[in-house]
Amino acid sequence: MYRSFFLFFIFLCVRLTGQGQQQIAGMVTDVKGQPVEGANIYITGTLDGASSDKTGKFSFTTTQTGTVTLGASYVGYKDFRLTAPVDQMGQLKILLSVREKALEEVVVRASTFSLGKSRTLEKLDALDVVMTGSSNGDIYGALMSLPGTQKVGEDGKLYIRGGDNRETQTFIDGMHVLSPYSVTAQDMPARGRFSPFLFQGINFSLGGYESEFGQALSAVLPMDTKDVAGSTKAGINFSPLSAGGGGSVAFRKSSLSANVNFTDLTLYNKVLPDRYAWKKPYQSLAAEAQYKTTVGARGIFKLYTAYDRTAFIRTFADTLNNVPERDFRLQQDNYYLNATLKTKTRHNTHLFFGAAGSYVANRYDNARFQRDSYHQNEQELHLKAKLEKNIVPGYRLSTGMEAYLRGYRAIYHDTLQHRLQDQQVNYQLYAAFVDNQVRLLPGVYANASGRMEYAQFSSAWNFSPRVSLNYLADHFQVSAIWGRYYQMPDNSVLAAPHENMQQSIATHYILGASYEYRGRLVKAETYYKQYDQLELLQQQVYHANGYGKSAGFDVYFSDETSVPHLKYNVSYSYNDAARLYRDFPVMSTPLFASRHNARMSGKYYFPALKTYAGVTTTYASGRPYRDPNRDGYINAIDKDYFSLDANLTFLVSKQVILYTSCGNITGRQNTYGYRYAPLPDDKGVYQGAPVMASRNNFFYIGVFISLKSSSAYDVSSF
Amino acid sequence: MKNMFALWIFLTMMISGYAQNTINCEEQLQLVLNKVKAEKDMSGLYNHVNTLKRLSGLCPGEWLPDYYITYLDLKLVLSKATDKPADLLQEAAEKLAVLKGNAKANASEVCTLEGYYYYAMIAQDPAVNGQKYYREVVAGYEKAIRLDPSNPRPQLQLAIFQNLMAAFMKQTDSGFCDKLQTLEQTFRDFKPASAVAPGWGLSELLYVRENNCH
Numbered sequence: 001m002y003r004s005f006f007l008f009f010i011f012l013c014v015r016l017t018g019q020g021q022q023q024i025a026g027m028v029t030d031v032k033g034q035p036v037e038g039a040n041i042y043i044t045g046t047l048d049g050a051s052s053d054k055t056g057k058f059s060f061t062t063t064q065t066g067t068v069t070l071g072a073s074y075v076g077y078k079d080f081r082l083t084a085p086v087d088q089m090g091q092l093k094i095l096l097s098v099r100e101k102a103l104e105e106v107v108v109r110a111s112t113f114s115l116g117k118s119r120t121l122e123k124l125d126a127l128d129v130v131m132t133g134s135s136n137g138d139i140y141g142a143l144m145s146l147p148g149t150q151k152v153g154e155d156g157k158l159y160i161r162g163g164d165n166r167e168t169q170t171f172i173d174g175m176h177v178l179s180p181y182s183v184t185a186q187d188m189p190a191r192g193r194f195s196p197f198l199f200q201g202i203n204f205s206l207g208g209y210e211s212e213f214g215q216a217l218s219a220v221l222p223m224d225t226k227d228v229a230g231s232t233k234a235g236i237n238f239s240p241l242s243a244g245g246g247g248s249v250a251f252r253k254s255s256l257s258a259n260v261n262f263t264d265l266t267l268y269n270k271v272l273p274d275r276y277a278w279k280k281p282y283q284s285l286a287a288e289a290q291y292k293t294t295v296g297a298r299g300i301f302k303l304y305t306a307y308d309r310t311a312f313i314r315t316f317a318d319t320l321n322n323v324p325e326r327d328f329r330l331q332q333d334n335y336y337l338n339a340t341l342k343t344k345t346r347h348n349t350h351l352f353f354g355a356a357g358s359y360v361a362n363r364y365d366n367a368r369f370q371r372d373s374y375h376q377n378e379q380e381l382h383l384k385a386k387l388e389k390n391i392v393p394g395y396r397l398s399t400g401m402e403a404y405l406r407g408y409r410a411i412y413h414d415t416l417q418h419r420l421q422d423q424q425v426n427y428q429l430y431a432a433f434v435d436n437q438v439r440l441l442p443g444v445y446a447n448a449s450g451r452m453e454y455a456q457f458s459s460a461w462n463f464s465p466r467v468s469l470n471y472l473a474d475h476f477q478v479s480a481i482w483g484r485y486y487q488m489p490d491n492s493v494l495a496a497p498h499e500n501m502q503q504s505i506a507t508h509y510i511l512g513a514s515y516e517y518r519g520r521l522v523k524a525e526t527y528y529k530q531y532d533q534l535e536l537l538q539q540q541v542y543h544a545n546g547y548g549k550s551a552g553f554d555v556y557f558s559d560e561t562s563v564p565h566l567k568y569n570v571s572y573s574y575n576d577a578a579r580l581y582r583d584f585p586v587m588s589t590p591l592f593a594s595r596h597n598a599r600m601s602g603k604y605y606f607p608a609l610k611t612y613a614g615v616t617t618t619y620a621s622g623r624p625y626r627d628p629n630r631d632g633y634i635n636a637i638d639k640d641y642f643s644l645d646a647n648l649t650f651l652v653s654k655q656v657i658l659y660t661s662c663g664n665i666t667g668r669q670n671t672y673g674y675r676y677a678p679l680p681d682d683k684g685v686y687q688g689a690p691v692m693a694s695r696n697n698f699f700y701i702g703v704f705i706s707l708k709s710s711s712a713y714d715v716s717s718f
Numbered sequence: 719m720k721n722m723f724a725l726w727i728f729l730t731m732m733i734s735g736y737a738q739n740t741i742n743c744e745e746q747l748q749l750v751l752n753k754v755k756a757e758k759d760m761s762g763l764y765n766h767v768n769t770l771k772r773l774s775g776l777c778p779g780e781w782l783p784d785y786y787i788t789y790l791d792l793k794l795v796l797s798k799a800t801d802k803p804a805d806l807l808q809e810a811a812e813k814l815a816v817l818k819g820n821a822k823a824n825a826s827e828v829c830t831l832e833g834y835y836y837y838a839m840i841a842q843d844p845a846v847n848g849q850k851y852y853r854e855v856v857a858g859y860e861k862a863i864r865l866d867p868s869n870p871r872p873q874l875q876l877a878i879f880q881n882l883m884a885a886f887m888k889q890t891d892s893g894f895c896d897k898l899q900t901l902e903q904t905f906r907d908f909k910p911a912s913a914v915a916p917g918w919g920l921s922e923l924l925y926v927r928e929n930n931c932h
Contacts, residue, residue, distance in 0.1 A: 037802075038764050038768075038802070038805075040768035040771050040772065042768075042772045044775075045776070046772075046776075047741065047746060047769065047772050047773060047776065049768065049769070049772050050765070050768070051764050051765045051768045073771070074805075075805045075806075075808055075809045075812075076805060076808065229857065230829070230854075230856075230857025230858055230860055230861040231856060231857045231860035231861060231864075232860070250860070250861065250864065252864070252865060297818075297819050297820070297821050298819060560846065564845065565845055605845065605849075607845070610887065651887065653887065653889070654883060654884065654887050654889065714853055716853070
């Protein structure tokens with residue numbers, strides 16, 4: 001009996017001893033010795049813990065005994081762990097060090113402009129695109145206010161750092177778009193086909209981009225569409241030149257969105273005629289739709305399709321080439337389909353599968369003479385699979401493969417409907433890429449990647465290496481990038497007589513630095529691009545013997561915070577480019593390259609007027625051109641370009657927006673070089689005419705109405 | 719026999735000791751929420767958020783601790799009771815990402831929090847962020863309502879946000895007070911799934927009504 005009670009007494013003592021309380025106390029500071037307020041200090045595996053106060057001090061009691069593990073954590077800092085006897089934790093000094101960003105969170109600013117960050121909860125402000133003074137609601141127009149771009153007013157496409165427009169490629173959700181621009185008449189600037197409101201993230205890289213993006217010699221424009229729409233909505237818009245509407249229907253885990261716009265310049269041309277004579281003014285129908293659905297807890301599937309039909313008939317005579325008046329008729333049908341699946345496994349492996357198809361059919365009637373015709377169609381199928389994973393905390397691997405299947409055909413019938421030309425080309429291109437992102441030291445990141453391509457057209461393997469080294473501090477970044485990129489020559493070149501054609505090469509060398517502080521960003525970058533294997537016409541046959549270079553620097557300053565309601569940016573770009581390609585007989589500055597480009601863009605909100613105003617000024621030094629009346633090849637410089645563009649956005653009511661814009665307010669007659677007759681006149685002079693846009697100014701006024709009472713200022717159908 | 723009695727006592731105590739060390743998540747959560755309700759000082763919420771974080775670590779896969787961490791972080795941000803709103807917003811964003819990937823979580827409540835998160839973002843700098851995030855606020859609440867039409871919280875938050883938007887446009891939301899009247903009944907009809915399931919909002923409704931509807 002006594003023995004039993006003794007035993008019971010011992011057990012009771014053991015239990016009561018277990019309930020004895022130990023005090024844990026100390027102070028939490030960061031590496032600079034500053035107290036960290038609000039840190040969570042606790043015994044792991046228990047609820048025992050406390051928060052640090054303003055002075056970083058904390059204290060709490062625990063019933064734990066023996067050796068325990070103490071944890072301390074605060075957002076943005078590395079978790080702290082200490083394993084020790086609990087009775088030795090009476091006066092702790094806990095030092096929290098700043099947590100290195102996960103590799104997928106690291107944003108390198110070098111050579112890239114991001115409008116919205118699709119990796120985080122921060123979303124693209126599509127209105128920023130629309131409200132850029134020079135954009136006219138066009139993504140490409142807005143991007144032209146950034147450094148590194150060059151003003152080529154007669155076609156409106158993106159020309160980057162001395163590169164041709166086809167050296168910049170557009171990707172939607174990682175998949176290639178064969179023809180991202182609308183088609184226009186000669187010397188009328190093209191616009192992008194896609195609404196800025198379709199996208200939640202636009203990352204514009206002006207060089208040195210990741211190996212995932214091949215087949216682009218100068219720049220890439222990857223854009224990510226929005227995720228599943230959260231709400232059902234609808235809207236309409238109309239203006240003197242267009243009308244449209246669309247909306248989204250949201251389901252439990254998916255959404256279906258559609259948008260249609262019809263543009264007709266008939267009325268506009270009557271009120272504000274341009275220099276051209278139109279038999280049937282420019283008309284276009286643009287329709288797009290997207291279905292998005294979540295797949296499990298971590299995946300999303302998107303199916304996007306777009307169709308554009310553009311048509312017009314312009315009556316004109318080519319007096320320089322002695323071509324009589326004709327009714328030039330153009331009709332384009334442009335189809336695009338894109339399906340992607342993104343998902344993440346339980347082990348945080350990101351998987352991506354995508355397929356995209358493009359088909360563009362152009363029909364030109366009375367192309368060179370009345371009653372002739374020229375038909376051209378291009379198609380592309382792009383397939384891609386990609387895997388991304390953080391292998392260890394300091395190493396992230398991204399790898400994948402893709403295939404391009406392309407076709408092209410061009411047929412010309414003369415005025416008697418004889419088939420004088422029938423060119424056709426089909427080829428495939430296969431690629432595999434590996435991208436290794438490594439954290440070498442705190443704040444020092446390296447990227448080594450490679451892309452192997454097999455071009456069936458030339459039966460050649462090509463390897464594109466890329467290396468970058470980045471130092472990223474809190475506000476300051478400096479980067480050095482070297483990369484080699486390949487791109488197939490244009491289909492029209494491949495379909496023409498050629499010999500030993502190879503993929504063109506551009507090797508990029510980029511050194512850049514940036515400083516960002518409280519909404520202000522300063523960037524400076526210098527670059528050098530070496531071109532090789534460019535297409536060169538020699539004795540009417542294309543060879544891959546061309547070459548070239550482009551060097552320069554860009555500086556950029558933006559500020560969102562100094563003046564309330566004002567966002568502005570200023571940039572300057574210097575470029576020195578020369579190349580021997582196409583029909584150039586000697587190495588020359590390409591016709592699209594201007595040496596100096598400067599831009600200033602600002603957006604201001606007037607709260608009392610409920611109005612946003614956007615203003616952009618653009619300056620470009622004169623572009624080179626060839627004057628056959630002078631010696632030499634590219635032997636003349638055109639006058640400087642200047643444009644002042646503005647827009648106003650009035651929030652008329654919660655559901656009505658009035659948007660107005662004006663391009664080239666001053667009405668300056670900008671010219672883009674000169675065209676000359678192929679033969680001299682009887683006085684021995686080559687007659688010429690300046691290349692000019694069809695109109696000096698462009699005015700737009702449109703009304704956007706949201707049809708749902710709960711949504712406000714929402715002009716997006718997606 | 720006596721030895722058996724002693725052994726029984728010993729085992730009982732050991733088992734009860736084990737039970738003490740094993741967390742009953744719901745009970746513990748209830749205790750924390752009771753303390754949160756009793757807390758008079760907004761800055762005191764910090765301690766409860768940290769307790770919830772410890773509870774979250776002890777209850778893997780449970781969505782409610784993460785839900786309340788996010789909700790309280792956002793309340794702290796909106797009450798201006800913190801001088802580190804960016805840290806709390808970052809933490810809220812991280813927890814929201816976790817909640818969205820948790821199949822156990824009530825999707826309607828998570829969508830409500832997402833709308834609330836963007837509302838807190840707008841509150842940081844209405845002139846800049848209002849234009850950026852208003853669509854996400856509306857979309858979050860509307861999706862929450864679609865997922866559970868009986869959930870009164872997204873309905874209340876959407877009504878409040880629309881009323882603020884109307885004020886921004888120097889207009890009045892004429893149906894606001896009627897909406898609040900209807901919503902009060904919706905709140906009273908709403909039956910939370912458990913004692914610790916989200917049930918907040920009614921006191922905010924009454925406060926807003928008192929200040930806006932006479």
